[in-house]
Amino acid sequence: MVRLRLKTHNRTESLLTEKENKKRVTLNPTITLSSQLTVQYFLTCRSLNTNDFQKPISDPLLKNLSMAYISVSKPYQWSPKVFPAIPRTLNPSSTFNLLRFFTTTDESISSVDENPNPDPGPEAPRPENPNPENVEPRVIQRTPRGNFRNPEKIEDVICRMMASRAWTTRLQNSIRALVPEFDNSLVWNVLHSAKNSEHALQFFRWVERAGLVRHDRDTHLKMIEILGRASKLNHARCILFDMPEKGVEWDEELFVLMIESYGKAGIVQEAVKIFQKMKELGVERTVESYDALFKVIMRRGRYMMAKRYFNAMLNEGIGPTRHTYNLMIWGFFLSLRLETAKRFYEDMKSRGISPDVVTYNTMINGYNRFKMMDEAEKLFTVMKGRNIAPTVISYTTMVKGYISVGRVDDGLRLFDEMKSFGIKPNDVTYTTLLPGLCDAEKMPEARSILKEMVEKHIAPKDNSIFMKLLTCQCKSSNLDAATDVLKAMIRLSIPTEAGHYGILIENFCKAEDYDQAIKLLDKLIEKEIILRPQSSLDMEPSAYNPMIQYLCKHGQTAKAEIFFRQLMKKGVLDSVAFNSLLCGHSKEGNPDSAFEILKIMDRRGVSRDADSYKLLIKSSLNKGEPADAKTALDSMIEAGHLPDSSLFRSVMESLFEDGRVQTASRVMKSMVEKGVKENMDLVAKILEALLMRGHVEEALGRIDLFMHSGCSLDFDSLLSVLCEKGKTIAALKLLDFALERDYTIDFSSYDKVLDALLAAGKTLNAYSILCKIMEKGGASDWSSCADLIKSLNQEGNTKQADILSRMIRGEEKSHVSKKGKKHATVAA
Numbered sequence: 001m002v003r004l005r006l007k008t009h010n011r012t013e014s015l016l017t018e019k020e021n022k023k024r025v026t027l028n029p030t031i032t033l034s035s036q037l038t039v040q041y042f043l044t045c046r047s048l049n050t051n052d053f054q055k056p057i058s059d060p061l062l063k064n065l066s067m068a069y070i071s072v073s074k075p076y077q078w079s080p081k082v083f084p085a086i087p088r089t090l091n092p093s094s095t096f097n098l099l100r101f102f103t104t105t106d107e108s109i110s111s112v113d114e115n116p117n118p119d120p121g122p123e124a125p126r127p128e129n130p131n132p133e134n135v136e137p138r139v140i141q142r143t144p145r146g147n148f149r150n151p152e153k154i155e156d157v158i159c160r161m162m163a164s165r166a167w168t169t170r171l172q173n174s175i176r177a178l179v180p181e182f183d184n185s186l187v188w189n190v191l192h193s194a195k196n197s198e199h200a201l202q203f204f205r206w207v208e209r210a211g212l213v214r215h216d217r218d219t220h221l222k223m224i225e226i227l228g229r230a231s232k233l234n235h236a237r238c239i240l241f242d243m244p245e246k247g248v249e250w251d252e253e254l255f256v257l258m259i260e261s262y263g264k265a266g267i268v269q270e271a272v273k274i275f276q277k278m279k280e281l282g283v284e285r286t287v288e289s290y291d292a293l294f295k296v297i298m299r300r301g302r303y304m305m306a307k308r309y310f311n312a313m314l315n316e317g318i319g320p321t322r323h324t325y326n327l328m329i330w331g332f333f334l335s336l337r338l339e340t341a342k343r344f345y346e347d348m349k350s351r352g353i354s355p356d357v358v359t360y361n362t363m364i365n366g367y368n369r370f371k372m373m374d375e376a377e378k379l380f381t382v383m384k385g386r387n388i389a390p391t392v393i394s395y396t397t398m399v400k401g402y403i404s405v406g407r408v409d410d411g412l413r414l415f416d417e418m419k420s421f422g423i424k425p426n427d428v429t430y431t432t433l434l435p436g437l438c439d440a441e442k443m444p445e446a447r448s449i450l451k452e453m454v455e456k457h458i459a460p461k462d463n464s465i466f467m468k469l470l471t472c473q474c475k476s477s478n479l480d481a482a483t484d485v486l487k488a489m490i491r492l493s494i495p496t497e498a499g500h501y502g503i504l505i506e507n508f509c510k511a512e513d514y515d516q517a518i519k520l521l522d523k524l525i526e527k528e529i530i531l532r533p534q535s536s537l538d539m540e541p542s543a544y545n546p547m548i549q550y551l552c553k554h555g556q557t558a559k560a561e562i563f564f565r566q567l568m569k570k571g572v573l574d575s576v577a578f579n580s581l582l583c584g585h586s587k588e589g590n591p592d593s594a595f596e597i598l599k600i601m602d603r604r605g606v607s608r609d610a611d612s613y614k615l616l617i618k619s620s621l622n623k624g625e626p627a628d629a630k631t632a633l634d635s636m637i638e639a640g641h642l643p644d645s646s647l648f649r650s651v652m653e654s655l656f657e658d659g660r661v662q663t664a665s666r667v668m669k670s671m672v673e674k675g676v677k678e679n680m681d682l683v684a685k686i687l688e689a690l691l692m693r694g695h696v697e698e699a700l701g702r703i704d705l706f707m708h709s710g711c712s713l714d715f716d717s718l719l720s721v722l723c724e725k726g727k728t729i730a731a732l733k734l735l736d737f738a739l740e741r742d743y744t745i746d747f748s749s750y751d752k753v754l755d756a757l758l759a760a761g762k763t764l765n766a767y768s769i770l771c772k773i774m775e776k777g778g779a780s781d782w783s784s785c786a787d788l789i790k791s792l793n794q795e796g797n798t799k800q801a802d803i804l805s806r807m808i809r810g811e812e813k814s815h816v817s818k819k820g821k822k823h824a825t826v827a828a
Helices: 018-025 033-046 050-054 060-072 092-098 154-164 169-178 184-193 197-209 217-229 233-241 252-264 268-280 287-299 303-315 322-334 338-350 357-369 373-385 392-404 408-420 427-439 443-456 464-475 479-491 498-510 514-526 541-553 557-569 575-587 591-604 610-622 626-638 645-657 661-673 680-692 696-708 715-724 728-740 747-759 763-775 785-794 798-809 818-827
Strands: none
Touching: 154 169, 154 184, 154 197, 184 197, 184 217, 197 217, 217 233, 217 252, 233 252, 252 268, 252 287, 268 287, 287 303, 287 322, 303 322, 322 338, 322 357, 338 357, 357 373, 357 392, 373 392, 392 408, 392 427, 408 427, 427 443, 427 464, 443 464, 443 479, 464 479, 464 498, 479 498, 498 514, 498 541, 514 541, 514 557, 541 557, 541 575, 557 575, 557 591, 575 591, 575 610, 591 610, 591 626, 610 626, 610 645, 626 645, 626 661, 645 661, 645 680, 661 680, 661 696, 680 696, 680 715, 680 728, 696 728, 715 728, 715 747, 728 747, 728 763, 747 763, 747 785, 763 785, 763 798, 785 798
8 A cells, every 4th residue: 555755743833833834834836746745735734633644535636636746756665653644534625735836826815715515514623723814825726738749659660760770780679679579561651651762671671581570462562662762673673573482472553663663764665674574474464554654655755666555455455545545645745746646536536435624634735835726725615515624724724825825815814714613723823824924014914913822822833933023023113013022932931042132132223222222132141042052043243233332332331241252152253343342441441351352352363443452542541551552552563553653652652751761662663664754753752761771772773773764863962962961871872873874963963972971081982982083074173182182191091192193183094093993992
């Protein structure tokens, strides 16, 4: 006998205060179910008389609660030494105390003092209420929520195991442990529920090899059907031909299934071999076998073979059925054999086989192929005259024929007639009619029919009609209707592609309704529709270029770049879009972002515009980044663009003012090499700065380049400045450079250089340059010649002093001796 587990308390109940009793009654919501029930049950029992502990539990609700507690608690051996006897009867009012742990209370509701038993009897025990001022709340029972799950079928469990685990011995043992005994119905169900053909084939072979079951005809048929559907025809063929060895007889349905499987795989010859094999194996061939063969060979256009087998069927005494003629007529029209199809149609009627709706639909569709709508109309009228109700296929075929010959109004008339007869159009009907309306430019009717499709929630299988609807509605300048097409696609759960949005964005941009275009673009970017792998319709340049250009011109280049980067991930490398982004970032004062775009363009070989470079250079200069401007200028030159003189000047000035004289010198060199001969005033400043900073060789190289390019320089001004600022060596080298190349220099410049050298104590340098001046025919009446000779003598350079004296007196006509020249060079 199962007993309840109850907690005991100290027998000194009199020591418990009223406050402590309240604390014991109040249940903590964090306490477990069993603990709450134990505490509440104990407190209820405390209020009973001692004799009540020996009475049986008669209250049914209390019994349920007791059993509920037993089910959630662990088994426990009840010790009579610790736990007192459980009372067998309880007052119904105490039952509500037991329900508190799973009921909802409302203190505002009146207390539940009423006894549910109208006449409890005088001997009914009443528990003492330790808290008479407390009012018991009304108990509100909660309705259980949730649905019970149906138990999982055994075949579903096996299929789930095969799908989630590799086919190993361990899995086989697990299936054996799950199913003690197999039968053919279970095997059939497992094959039918298998996730793929490989699982089904493994299971099929395993249960047979393990001796768990002996396959019957139905399991073989199911396995062949699964393998044929998966195009595993060699396995299916082996299973079919192994059946007699297992004691299972062949029948026609098995071979018909193989013929159809080969036909779906497009292997006509094997299907024919299977058909011929039936006769060899003694399997009876009926009209069903021939129909399967006709369908296979007619689908591949083998109409002559079909005629031969048709005659063979007649020779075997097998009469064709209506389905046979329908297949033959369908195949002849498929092969564009109009007269043969008509002859078989007449032969069908001559044999007393009345055409049905399928026959008429096939004939009407065949006439549509040949644009013979008059003949199709006659057949359609004959069909209705014979009380054969046209189906949705009949009407759709007629509508398709009218659309193909341009009779759109007749197609609409027939569409309305179909609906008036209560025949509901299907997705093929709408897909047939809508393109014809677009071609006939009947856009209001197309919009109305599209609305009808959405209301009926009929989604076409061919989504290309929406592209046509969008294009035609935009072409008719009805952008609201075009937007409705996109909304219809969303409502019909048809995946929208970038091409659909592109058409609308392009036409909104043409209409200068850029707000609507930006809204569409935001959806396109947010949902990353461009990046969907299944997308087949990409945006055209005519759609994204106007949008990007507008955004870049109106301070939204960042959004334009996000949009274009998504296009780049699809392989778009549009130079117009790149240059628009380059210009946009430059105008907005973001040269760093512009340089990132420029790097991408350079890395991917995208051509750059000269205007984009100009804006980038100006943006870098405005931001105070002359080095970035110089980089952009170099890239512009490398791209084959020729910057104008003002652009060169702005970069050189910025670099010069920033103290980057050598960098400015390199820009100056590029300018001269490109044939730009302006900005000579700035050139003189840069050359002077180079000489002042000691970059004499670089300055002389630039001067040489200028002179060879036909530019003229003011050497006198440069020499004067250098002498004044004490840059005597630079002045000496510059003067020496000019003398060697016979450039024109004023005599006063000679005197200034010589005076500066003498004043700086560089007598040998002065002697050397004076000798060169005199050799070039320069003046020898320098006023400080005597001072120079005196200084040379004082420094011990008497030989140089003597030579200089004789040269001045005219006694030395020859050049300076090699030894003297060597000394001068060393001194320099």
